[in-house]
Amino acid sequence: xxxxxxxxxxxxxxxxxxxxxxxxxxxxxxxxxxxxxxxxxxxxxxxxxxxxxxxxxxxxxxxxxxxxxxxxxxxxxxxxxxxxxxxxxxxxxxxxxxxxxxxxxxxxxxxxxxxxxxxxxxxxxxxxxxxxxxxxxxxxxxxxxxxxxxxxxxxxxxxxxxxxxxxxxxxxxx
Amino acid sequence: xxxxxxxxxxxxxxxxxxxxxxxxxxxxxxxxxxxxxxxxxxxxxxxxxxxxxxxxxxxxxxxxxxxxxxxxxxxxxxxxxxxxxxxxxxxxxxxxxxxxxxxxxxxxxxxxxxxxxxxxxxxxxxxxxxxxxxxxxxxxxxxxxxxxxxxxxxxxxxxxxxxxxxxxxxxxxxxxxxxxxxxxxxxxxxxxxxxxxxxxxxxxxxxxxxxxxxxxxxxxxxxxxxxxxxxxxxxxxxxxxxxxxxxxxxxxxxxxxxxxxxxxxxxxxxxxxxxxxxxxxxxxxxxxxxxxxxxxxxxxxxxxxxxxxxxxxxxxxxxxxxxxxxxxxxxxxxxxxxxxxxxxxxxxxxxxxxxxxxxxxxxxxxx
Amino acid sequence: xxxxxxxxxxxxxxxxxxxxxxxxxxxxxxxxxxxxxxxxxxxxxxxxxxxxxxxxxxxxxxxxxxxxxxxxxxxxxxxxxxxxxxxxxxxxxxxxxxxxxxx
Numbered sequence: 001x002x003x004x005x006x007x008x009x010x011x012x013x014x015x016x017x018x019x020x021x022x023x024x025x026x027x028x029x030x031x032x033x034x035x036x037x038x039x040x041x042x043x044x045x046x047x048x049x050x051x052x053x054x055x056x057x058x059x060x061x062x063x064x065x066x067x068x069x070x071x072x073x074x075x076x077x078x079x080x081x082x083x084x085x086x087x088x089x090x091x092x093x094x095x096x097x098x099x100x101x102x103x104x105x106x107x108x109x110x111x112x113x114x115x116x117x118x119x120x121x122x123x124x125x126x127x128x129x130x131x132x133x134x135x136x137x138x139x140x141x142x143x144x145x146x147x148x149x150x151x152x153x154x155x156x157x158x159x160x161x162x163x164x165x166x167x168x169x170x171x172x173x174x
Numbered sequence: 175x176x177x178x179x180x181x182x183x184x185x186x187x188x189x190x191x192x193x194x195x196x197x198x199x200x201x202x203x204x205x206x207x208x209x210x211x212x213x214x215x216x217x218x219x220x221x222x223x224x225x226x227x228x229x230x231x232x233x234x235x236x237x238x239x240x241x242x243x244x245x246x247x248x249x250x251x252x253x254x255x256x257x258x259x260x261x262x263x264x265x266x267x268x269x270x271x272x273x274x275x276x277x278x279x280x281x282x283x284x285x286x287x288x289x290x291x292x293x294x295x296x297x298x299x300x301x302x303x304x305x306x307x308x309x310x311x312x313x314x315x316x317x318x319x320x321x322x323x324x325x326x327x328x329x330x331x332x333x334x335x336x337x338x339x340x341x342x343x344x345x346x347x348x349x350x351x352x353x354x355x356x357x358x359x360x361x362x363x364x365x366x367x368x369x370x371x372x373x374x375x376x377x378x379x380x381x382x383x384x385x386x387x388x389x390x391x392x393x394x395x396x397x398x399x400x401x402x403x404x405x406x407x408x409x410x411x412x413x414x415x416x417x418x419x420x421x422x423x424x425x426x427x428x429x430x431x432x433x434x435x436x437x438x439x440x441x442x443x444x445x446x447x448x449x450x451x452x453x454x455x456x457x458x459x460x461x462x463x464x465x466x467x468x469x470x471x472x473x474x475x476x477x478x479x480x481x482x483x484x485x486x487x488x489x490x491x492x493x494x495x496x497x498x499x500x501x502x503x504x505x506x507x508x509x510x511x512x513x514x515x516x517x518x519x520x521x522x523x524x525x526x527x528x529x530x531x532x533x534x535x536x537x538x539x540x541x
Numbered sequence: 542x543x544x545x546x547x548x549x550x551x552x553x554x555x556x557x558x559x560x561x562x563x564x565x566x567x568x569x570x571x572x573x574x575x576x577x578x579x580x581x582x583x584x585x586x587x588x589x590x591x592x593x594x595x596x597x598x599x600x601x602x603x604x605x606x607x608x609x610x611x612x613x614x615x616x617x618x619x620x621x622x623x624x625x626x627x628x629x630x631x632x633x634x635x636x637x638x639x640x641x642x643x644x
Binding site for chain 1: 543544545546547548549550551552554555556557558559560561562563565566567569571572574575576578579582585586589590592593594595597598599600601603604606607608610611612613614615616617618619621622623624625626628634
């Protein structure tokens with residue numbers, strides 16, 4: 001039992017700290033790398049929840065594909081701002097606004113409120129006992145029977161995204 | 175067995191097996207590095223290292239000691255923390271792959287249901303590690319090499335996964351031990367090397383590109399980029415990059431041996447027709463099965479490593495546009511065709527197998 | 542799972558909150574995309590928590606997460622392509638500098 005609390009605590013700490021660093025990191029590349037760490041520790045929590053398939057996909061899609069894509073976008077877009085982000089002189093009022101105090105409050109209040117709701121609500125707090133593992137086979141079978149249409153729609157969405165990205169970024173050739 | 179259980183209850187087992195995997199990786203790193211030096215020498219009509227130990231077997235040790243003695247130089251203006259941790263991050267995916275590889279009938283560290291997806295997932299960290307090394311070095315050649323490497327690795331990862339799908343379709347499982355068992359039932363001709371020959375070739379090429387080895391070693395193309403992302407590295411951090419490269423090579427060869435060459439499946443002395451059971455009958459039982467399984471697994475892995483080294487010292491480096499064309503315009507369509515072919519052939523066998531029609535032998539290989 | 546359910550759910554909410562904070566304060570378009578991914582991660586975490594705690598035999602939760610990931614990937618690729626276009630045309634990635642429509 002304690003092992004569970006300990007591992008969850010460690011993973012949660014890493015997740016939150018790296019998410020915090022995504023917001024506050026000065027260099028945008030550092031922010032991207034902190035984001036990869038955050039995704040990785042969330043995948044660790046998925047492993048704790050015994051969802052190996054989703055944990056692997058989390059790493060594959062978020063830590064692998066999306067992080068790499070964002071890194072490429074950084075390299076292609078803000079090449080002048082990579083090393084040092086602009087540091088203008090600011091007045092105190094601007095600094096408070098820039099630190100996003102209001103936004104911090106909004107985020108924290110949201111999180112605290114949600115946690116409070118979960119805490120006081122009547123839902124059972126413990127997992128269903130004797131939970132069988134969901135196999136990839138089951139997920140696949142459900143995906144291709146009950147969710148065939150959403151699956152196809154998702155494929156079309158990906159195809160459209162791919163075509164759109166190519167059209168948007170390809171340089172015009174004479 | 176899920177990783178959560180492993181954590182909670184079997185930490186000791188995890189510790190021991192993890193250490194064994196480390197020992198396996200390091201030991202084979204040593205042998206592979208020696209093999210690379212000798213094989214390149216043979217190909218170039220030289221003798222290779224001969225002085226240190228018999229046949230130069232201790233040469234690798236001498237090299238590593240030389241690298242460890244060197245000063246650990248951290249250049250000014252590097253992104254210090256990233257520069258320092260990059261080699262260790264590069265290490266993670268190389269070793270994690272071994273978790274799901276079955277070394278023998280009962281020798282697998284964590285037999286995930288999702289084996290192949292897990293391999294594909296952990297490989298993505300190799301891209302991030304490369305980027306961290308290139309970015310951390312604060313050197314334009316390093317960064318260029320790293321971005322090239324990242325583009326190359328993500329392009330070929332798609333192809334790599336697609337080339338393996340055929341095997342998954344035939345075995346009906348993503349679990350690597352299930353795939354080996356399915357091949358064991360089919361006999362030598364049933365190894366997925368034969369029905370999945372296209373997949374095997376595509377896998378071989380794509381894994382070469384994924385490994386960044388010649389002829390695809392564009393991210394460290396020394397004639398253009400000095401040494402790519404490890405230009406600034408020296409001493410033991412460079413040694414770790416070297417280690418990572420070879421451990422990766424062993425890992426990809428091990429996976430290829432598992433998926434296409436039947437993994438640990440192979441004859442034992444007790445299988446020799448007449449005299450076998452009498453003379454070697456005592457060589458049976460679970461322990462000996464594992465020993466022979468491990469032997470065959472290593473044999474097949476080293477066969478593939480030999481081929482990879484052979485390719486490296488035979489072919490010239492390709493250009494970056496040739497590389498991308500090969501990956502996206504040739505290998506990916508071919509691997510998709512392989513998936514299609516596998517599906518059609520498997521369906522054909524399923525339809526015709528019962529009928530007794532002579533046509534069914536066309537589909538026999540894909541049964 | 543002995544862990545009370547509000548621990549992972551609270552973590553998901555916090556992750557969402559941090560993403561919200563970032564998305565509201567930062568002006569770099571690439572960073573805003575990152576925060577959207579963080580928020581989606583919080584959502585995924587909640588989905589998987591509910592799946593594990595109440596419906597461990599039901600594949601709907603993982604599949605919904607799968608779709609969230611698909612949409613996230615599509616959104617990131619299109620978003621980054623648009624950002625690249627903005628950089629080419631306007632020379633900036635700061636969203637508050639992209640104000641052509643402002644009167």
